[in-house]
Amino acid sequence: MWPADGGTSGKAALTALAAFALVACAGSTGGSDATAAPRSAAAATSASTPPSLDVSAPPLSFRADSATRSVTFHLVAAHGQANSGFNFNGYDGGRLAITVPEGWMVSVTCENRGPLNHSCAIVRRSTDSEPAILGASSPSPISGQPAGTTTTFQFTAQGRGTYRIACLVPGHEQAGMWDTFTIAGAGSRPTAMVET
Numbered sequence: 001m002w003p004a005d006g007g008t009s010g011k012a013a014l015t016a017l018a019a020f021a022l023v024a025c026a027g028s029t030g031g032s033d034a035t036a037a038p039r040s041a042a043a044a045t046s047a048s049t050p051p052s053l054d055v056s057a058p059p060l061s062f063r064a065d066s067a068t069r070s071v072t073f074h075l076v077a078a079h080g081q082a083n084s085g086f087n088f089n090g091y092d093g094g095r096l097a098i099t100v101p102e103g104w105m106v107s108v109t110c111e112n113r114g115p116l117n118h119s120c121a122i123v124r125r126s127t128d129s130e131p132a133i134l135g136a137s138s139p140s141p142i143s144g145q146p147a148g149t150t151t152t153f154q155f156t157a158q159g160r161g162t163y164r165i166a167c168l169v170p171g172h173e174q175a176g177m178w179d180t181f182t183i184a185g186a187g188s189r190p191t192a193m194v195e196t
């Protein structure tokens with residue numbers, strides 16, 4: 001089991017751990033498909049605060065595999081009308097927070113549900129116009145990808161610290177189209193959380 005993360009107060013830990021454990025077991029058989037991840041953990045949180053996100057379910061489909069030291073997730077730009085569409089998976093202004101251990105491979109799917117062009121990129125500062133890590137953005141992130149298109153990219157999580165998942169189409173990140181991405185110590189637990 002992973003050591004407890006002391007920095008989670010004020011945020012709702014969701015089903016990342018459950019998904020992680022399932023994937024870790026599946027990894028021993030060579031498979032990495034966690035589509036059968038149970039959703040009961042997220043449902044259990046509904047008694048207190050509404051579950052903001054089931055990380056193991058679409059659209060985020062957050063999965064972590066300790067055997068291959070890899071994390072995959074699916075970002076949806078303009079998921080619904082939250083923040084007038086300037087959101088990822090319905091979250092803007094840093095509310096969605098993904099943490100991965102340093103050295104792990106990160107595979108991201110970037111889907112644009114439009115109607116504007118959007119992109120997905122890992123940046124260090126709000127003013128940055130190019131990814132902070134080699135390969136950590138969808139193609140041509142400043143012009144963005146057209147509505148209805150999906151791209152993928154992979155990078156290795158190098159450089160501990162706090163980053164942003166941002167849309168680099170001019171004006172979009174400034175409008176709040178960004179979330180939080182953290183590269184933590186190599187022994188940390190991969191998580192996806194939403195601020196309550």
Ligand SMILES: [Cu+2]
Pocket residue numbers: 077117118119144167168169172173177
């Ligand atoms: Cu955008």
